[in-house]
Amino acid sequence: MENVITTFRQLYYVCKEQKKTIYDAALDYEVSKGEYSEYQIRMQAAKSLNAMKEAIKTGLKSTEPSPSGMSGDDCYKLQKRFKSENSILGKTAQKIMTYALATSEQNLRMGIIAACPTAGSCGIVPSVIIAYAEDNNISENDQINALITAGEVGRIVSVKMALAGAVGGCQAECGVASAMASAALTQMRGGSAKQIINAVALALKNVMGLTCDPVCGLVEIPCVKRNPFLAIHAVTSSELAMAGIISKIPPDEVVDAMEQTGQLMSPLLKESSQGGLAKTKTAIALEKNILK
Amino acid sequence: MRQSSIIDIISPVMAGPSSSHTAGAVRLGLLARNVYNAKPDKVTFKLYNSYALTGKGHGTDKGLLAGLLGFSVDDYRIKNVFDTEQAKQINYEFEYFEDFNRHPNAVDFVFEGGLNMTLSGASVGAGEILLTQINKFSVNLDGKYNTLLLVYEDMPGVISAVTGIIQKDNVNIASLHCDRSGKGKDASMCICVDGELSKHCLDEVSELQHMYIVRYIKKLES
Numbered sequence: 068m069e070n071v072i073t074t075f076r077q078l079y080y081v082c083k084e085q086k087k088t089i090y091d092a093a094l095d096y097e098v099s100k101g102e103y104s105e106y107q108i109r110m111q112a113a114k115s116l117n118a119m120k121e122a123i124k125t126g127l128k129s130t131e132p133s134p135s136g137m138s139g140d141d142c143y144k145l146q147k148r149f150k151s152e153n154s155i156l157g158k159t160a161q162k163i164m165t166y167a168l169a170t171s172e173q174n175l176r177m178g179i180i181a182a183c184p185t186a187g188s189c190g191i192v193p194s195v196i197i198a199y200a201e202d203n204n205i206s207e208n209d210q211i212n213a214l215i216t217a218g219e220v221g222r223i224v225s226v227k228m229a230l231a232g233a234v235g236g237c238q239a240e241c242g243v244a245s246a247m248a249s250a251a252l253t254q255m256r257g258g259s260a261k262q263i264i265n266a267v268a269l270a271l272k273n274v275m276g277l278t279c280d281p282v283c284g285l286v287e288i289p290c291v292k293r294n295p296f297l298a299i300h301a302v303t304s305s306e307l308a309m310a311g312i313i314s315k316i317p318p319d320e321v322v323d324a325m326e327q328t329g330q331l332m333s334p335l336l337k338e339s340s341q342g343g344l345a346k347t348k349t350a351i352a353l354e355k356n357i358l359k
Numbered sequence: 360m361r362q363s364s365i366i367d368i369i370s371p372v373m374a375g376p377s378s379s380h381t382a383g384a385v386r387l388g389l390l391a392r393n394v395y396n397a398k399p400d401k402v403t404f405k406l407y408n409s410y411a412l413t414g415k416g417h418g419t420d421k422g423l424l425a426g427l428l429g430f431s432v433d434d435y436r437i438k439n440v441f442d443t444e445q446a447k448q449i450n451y452e453f454e455y456f457e458d459f460n461r462h463p464n465a466v467d468f469v470f471e472g473g474l475n476m477t478l479s480g481a482s483v484g485a486g487e488i489l490l491t492q493i494n495k496f497s498v499n500l501d502g503k504y505n506t507l508l509l510v511y512e513d514m515p516g517v518i519s520a521v522t523g524i525i526q527k528d529n530v531n532i533a534s535l536h537c538d539r540s541g542k543g544k545d546a547s548m549c550i551c552v553d554g555e556l557s558k559h560c561l562d563e564v565s566e567l568q569h570m571y572i573v574r575y576i577k578k579l580e581s
């Protein structure tokens with residue numbers, strides 16, 4: 068049996084002592100558990116990556132409204148603006164925002180997406196991996212390695228906290244997706260295990276307490292627009308980590324704090340649509356129109 | 360509890376928008392299809408609570424039907440399932456209810472035809488599902504294991520006879536769930552196994568006396 072990996076600290080020591088990358092340490096550990104082979108995991112990662120690319124491609128071209136009619140043309144608007152006006156954040160960031168919106172709008176249209184870690188947060192990891200890969204000639208294999216790195220981050224967080232809005236609020240969905248994306252990005256940029264794990268801690272600290280209060284009970288408002296926000300958030304945390312900035316609170320303690328925060332959050336703000344944005348005047352009016 | 364794997368985090372590839380309300384619905388439909396295992400004259404889907412309320416916006420109705428037709432969670436046809444040839448060939452209906460004694464994401468499948476059967480289940484979170492009731496029996500089917508489902512006349516020795524037959528296949532039993540309507544009346548058994556049961560084993564179980572329903576329900580692909 069390999070060393071057990073259920074914390075970021077354990078992951079870091081395995082990488083350090085055995086001179087492994089995070090994705091190799093993660094794969095070795097998965098294989099040692101006996102349920103999946105390395106081949107099966109790589110195949111699933113390739114399948115998900117492929118679905119992510121397809122969702123972006125289709126989403127970029129579509130303006131079809133969601134079944135509720137509340138959204139569907141935001142990605143179009145963003146692309147139109149970027150045609151005439153560059154973002155102050157630069158070309159890759161522009162792409163990331165666009166891809167994140169394209170994916171989550173595709174999700175609303177009942178298009179095919181890869182849940183990562185959930186359907187509501189499905190635009191964050193792909194937008195960061197794929198936009199960066201396109202602009203920096205990252206091979207397919209390295210994209211898969213980045214996705215496995217992201218998966219390992221989600222897996223370790225999920226040991227302590229279920230990745231579901233109903234349990235931990237949106238910090239557990241879009242928040243964790245952002246930490247996963249920042250790890251993937253830091254991996255693709257050649258960051259060390261230490262930098263990757265720091266990127267995770269930095270990202271998670273900044274989403275603490277994020278509510279899940281979807282309007283009309285649909286995975287739509289605020290979920291769709293939250294995807295481009297948290298994708299850029301992932302870039303910020305990767306930049307800080309690549310600069311050698313350290314999270315003063317170690318990543319495992321950040322996860323503990325997050326789990327506790329999730330428990331302390333009122334059930335009214337955890338996917339029940341009984342509070343927050345879901346109970347605003349406008350949301351209630353929308354509810355009357357949509358949930359007839 | 361089983362620790363999650365990287366695979367659980369970066370998948371499934373699915374039709375959006377919700378793992379519980381869309382992908383979960385497809386999986387419930389797939390499982391119901393495997394349990395009923397015949398072509399019904401009519402199916403009524405009864406959706407409860409959040410499934411009823413937000414089902415339209417999440418495509419829960421489409422997901423349930425698509426699963427029943429055998430479409431997998433990542434089938435691009437789910438979105439337009441009502442227009443598919445397969446859907447036109449069956450007779451179905453949706454009904455919506457509020458009942459707080461039921462799970463927020465509960466559904467009943469009412470099958471009519473050569474065999475009448477009512478299945479109840481729920482989407483219990485993150486794409487995970489559970490069928491909890493078949494006709495009047497409580498069951499425990501989550502689609503994660505190959506499962507042998509039996510309905511039979513309650514009498515002494517049936518459980519050991521069945522497990523004895525499975526033993527001969529050298530297959531490990533992961534869990535066993537029994538229920539009955541009363542002493543000496545109908546009873547049900549759900550046996551989840553780790554491997555595959557052979558045709559021979561299933562035949563032997565079917566030949567046991569007083570077996571009404573014998574179904575081998577394959578685990579769902581995740």
Ligand code: SF4
Nearest residue numbers: 187232237240279290
């Ligand atoms: S707000 Fe809630 S439903 Fe929307 S993405 Fe976040 S956790 Fe999911």
